[in-house]
Amino acid sequence: MTDILSSEPDTGAGGQRPGAGRVLTPHASLKRLVILVNPLSGGVGPRAVAEVEAILTDYEVESQVMLLQGGGFDQAIADAFAATPDVIFVLAGDGTARSVAAKARPDGPMIAPLPGGTMNMLPKALYGTGDWKAALRHALEEGEPQTVSGGEVGGxxxxxxxxxxxxxxxxxxxxxxxxxxxxxxxxxxxxxxxxxxxxxxxxxxxxxxxxxxxxxxxxxxxxxxxxxxxxxxxxxxxxxxxxxxxxxxxxxxxxxxxxxxxxxxxxxxxxxxxxxxxxxxxxxxxxxxxxxxxxxxxxxxxxxxxxxxxxxxxxxxx
Missing domain, CATH: 2.60.200.40 (Tumour Suppressor Smad4)
Structure with missing residues (x-):
């Protein structure tokens, strides 16, 4: 099951989001983003959804937080792509991050795999940290589109x-x-x-x-x-x-x-x-x-x- 926990930012007078104050990266167009969260993943934790939402209040961006739970992982990932975001953040295990990146391919949305797994090889290679909160802010404030090469074996x-x-x-x-x-x-x-x-x-x-x-x-x-x-x-x-x-x-x-x-x-x-x-x-x-x-x-x-x-x-x- 996909649980959409937040969507369009709540704007006040003048269209400014209350509490927003940190500047998004000038190197990429970030108008809409989705964050997939698995609270049961080893490096995430039960408070992750609230912590993600708290961080997002600092930025002027339309966002959706989708919960990965039960047997609905595939549907949640499909819903994330159907939302046509500019970027999909993945706060989950290493296998989930690989699955989302594989689905995106070069012509899909940008992917930002945050360190939420055990080994976190890909997140650490991209962001240089095992702290997912720091990686999230690095991507939002300093990120730009990066073509990532890789390999394929047995699908x-x-x-x-x-x-x-x-x-x-x-x-x-x-x-x-x-x-x-x-x-x-x-x-x-x-x-x-x-x-x-x-x-x-x-x-x-x-x-x-x-x-x-x-x-x-x-x-x-x-x-x-x-x-x-x-x-x-x-x-x-x-x-x-x-x-x-x-x-x-x-x-x-x-x-x-x-x-x-x-x-x-x-x-x-x-x-x-x-x-x-x-x-x-x-x-x-x-x-x-x-x-x-x-x-x-x-x-x-x-x-x-x-x-x-x-x-x-x-x-x-x-």
């Missing part, structure tokens, strides 16, 4: 990074470590080690020769430290030769810059064909899933338009 879109192969299982451990949940991090790490070497990947980059690796990390130009221009995805092959190297690589991924590990090689690519003996574990912008044993990853140079300060903040560049 799933990603805009920061995709990890394919058994090391994808290390992502939950890394996030648990970052949030101070050491026992949970250890449990995830043990599970990842048990599944290591359960099936190596065979892959080719842009139709080249087939290679083998333990895993692939595919990184968008927006957050890659190794790419200057959006010419493709940075494809990093992770190839530990034995259990000792695997453990070192896992520790590197948890605590430092994994790209400098000698078991890692990188290069840009626009098409990556991947094959394994069984379904491929993956993490797509922080969301775990299983891909089919044969998968193709495509680079999308113009995936959607974001409302974000320029240049993007990229707090968590990889």
């Amino acid at each position: 799933e879109y990603f805009y920061c990074a995709a990890i394919l192969g058994s090391p994808a299982l290390w992502a939950p451990a890394r996030e648990a470590m970052r949030t101070g949940k050491l026992r949970l991090a250890w449990a995830y790490a043990r599970r990842a080690l048990k599944r290591a070497f359960s099936g190596r990947l065979r892959f080719s980059l842009d139709g080249g020769g087939r290679r083998r690796a333990e895993a692939l990390v595919l990184i968008s130009p927006m957050i890659s430290k190794a790419m200057v221009e959006p010419t493709g995805l940075e494809a990093a092959a992770l190839d530990p030769s034995d259990a000792t190297q695997a453990f070192r690589l896992a520790a590197t991924a948890l605590f430092s810059d994994w790209r400098h590990d000698p078991a890692v090689s990188t290069r840009p690519a626009k098409r990556i064909d991947v094959r394994a003996r069984s379904k491929i574990p993956a993490v797509i912008d922080g969301e775990p899933l299983l891909l089919s044993p044969e998968a193709t990853v495509r680079f999308i140079p113009k995936a959607f338009r974001a409302l974000a300060p320029k240049p993007p903040a990229a707090e968590d560049s990889l």
Whole structure:
């Protein structure tokens, strides 16, 4: 069910909205906006709707706050697009932000994914903060249309990074470590080690020769430290030769810059064909899933338009 909690601004004499005083960005036309809010998402909370509405009273803009709840997510997202806003803010989990951005495409409204999930990879890349209130104000006051590139695999879109192969299982451990949940991090790490070497990947980059690796990390130009221009995805092959190297690589991924590990090689690519003996574990912008044993990853140079300060903040560049 979609719950529209506020709509046209209440204006007083002279058409001024009571309490409005902060200036909207001069770099984008913001006449109408929609904010999708999921109060049950990990980084949001039950007071989020009231807090969003309080912030919006500072700006002269027509707005609707739509509540994501129950089984009505798809309808709420459809209603948000049907309202034909200039921008759709998403205060929800990482998966919801990806779904809305994928639906928008380059010719749709601008999307502003606020940090309301667990890993918040895309919001942090765009706004450089895990504070959704600060990100909301940054977008409203400093944002401008930014073309975001990304990738697609198995019908799933990603805009920061995709990890394919058994090391994808290390992502939950890394996030648990970052949030101070050491026992949970250890449990995830043990599970990842048990599944290591359960099936190596065979892959080719842009139709080249087939290679083998333990895993692939595919990184968008927006957050890659190794790419200057959006010419493709940075494809990093992770190839530990034995259990000792695997453990070192896992520790590197948890605590430092994994790209400098000698078991890692990188290069840009626009098409990556991947094959394994069984379904491929993956993490797509922080969301775990299983891909089919044969998968193709495509680079999308113009995936959607974001409302974000320029240049993007990229707090968590990889």
